[in-house]
Amino acid sequence: MQELIGRAADILIGAEYAIALTGAGLSVESGIPSFRGPDGLWTRYGQPSNLSYRVFSQDPQAWWEQRLNDEAAPGNPTYDLKAAVDQALPNPGHVALADLESLDVLKSVITQNVDGLHGRAGSQAVLEIHGNRNHLRCIGCGSRRPRDGYLITDLPPPCIDCGGIIKLDTVMFGEPIPAPTLAACAQEVHRCDAMLLVGTSGAVNPAAQFPLVAREQGAKIIEVNPMPTELTAAAHVVISGGAGDILPAIVQAVRERINA
Ligand code: APR
Numbered sequence: 001m002q003e004l005i006g007r008a009a010d011i012l013i014g015a016e017y018a019i020a021l022t023g024a025g026l027s028v029e030s031g032i033p034s035f036r037g038p039d040g041l042w043t044r045y046g047q048p049s050n051l052s053y054r055v056f057s058q059d060p061q062a063w064w065e066q067r068l069n070d071e072a073a074p075g076n077p078t079y080d081l082k083a084a085v086d087q088a089l090p091n092p093g094h095v096a097l098a099d100l101e102s103l104d105v106l107k108s109v110i111t112q113n114v115d116g117l118h119g120r121a122g123s124q125a126v127l128e129i130h131g132n133r134n135h136l137r138c139i140g141c142g143s144r145r146p147r148d149g150y151l152i153t154d155l156p157p158p159c160i161d162c163g164g165i166i167k168l169d170t171v172m173f174g175e176p177i178p179a180p181t182l183a184a185c186a187q188e189v190h191r192c193d194a195m196l197l198v199g200t201s202g203a204v205n206p207a208a209q210f211p212l213v214a215r216e217q218g219a220k221i222i223e224v225n226p227m228p229t230e231l232t233a234a235a236h237v238v239i240s241g242g243a244g245d246i247l248p249a250i251v252q253a254v255r256e257r258i259n260a
Helices: 002-014 041-045 050-060 059-071 077-086 094-101 118-121 178-192 206-216 243-259
Strands: 018-022 107-112 127-128 134-138 144-146 164-170 194-197 221-225 237-239
Touching: 002 194, 002 221, 002 237, 002 243, 018 094, 018 178, 050 059, 050 094, 050 237, 059 107, 059 164, 094 107, 094 118, 094 243, 107 178, 118 164, 127 178, 127 206, 194 206, 206 221, 221 243
Parallel strands: 018 107, 018 194, 107 127, 194 221, 221 237
Antiparallel strands: 134 144, 134 164
């Protein structure tokens, strides 16, 4: 294990532009369930339909009514995820990635997570490809605003900027990733020469393509995950373990090399 940690540290230090791609597994140690695997939300409740966004678009009022009900009543994935995220704190894995950014070893994080924990851990350059559950977004003008403090009276909430329809910032199944976010992610992927994959099964595109594109362009891929995934075959270094243990060990190895 120490040899693998050392190889990962060497890759990250040697890279011109190392980035991270994170998934739900990183937040498991913060008490937030993942989606797939034994205790996953989709394992328990089934994965939402790829028509979810179309259903929303056809009747946004009914969607909001159902959403607000689901948030208040146990026994559905919305309630479970909200309850977990509301009390979650960044874990040592999130803090380690923020440390790597402070050491100027990691240039950015692309996260599939909507829990906002990277920002709370201190990471500055974070691209939330699936949105942030603490924000609202207008599907008309794309403007985003914090949900806290936004009094939702009319359903669907009207955008105060353009009068359009406001939804949660979280990207739904079947919803296009907002173009500015996707463009920014693509730029980071094309620029990177090392990618640290943490806690993602590699099950959902376009994020799952990022490591493959990066490898195609010569980037070194490191995977941190207790289980093999769809992306393991593309990784040059595969470290089997939890992010909360492995990532701080990588930071320590990086620091030792920087201070040597
Ligand atoms: N440390 C690191 N990885 C872990 C840990 C841990 N402590 N615990 C679990 N994992 C791994 C699992 O082995 C699994 O490979 O995290 C991964 C979680 O996979 P998913 O539940 O599929 O989550 P993710 O890859 O983020 O899903 C992608 O699917 O439904 C959509 O929008 C949702 O963003 C999500 C996307």
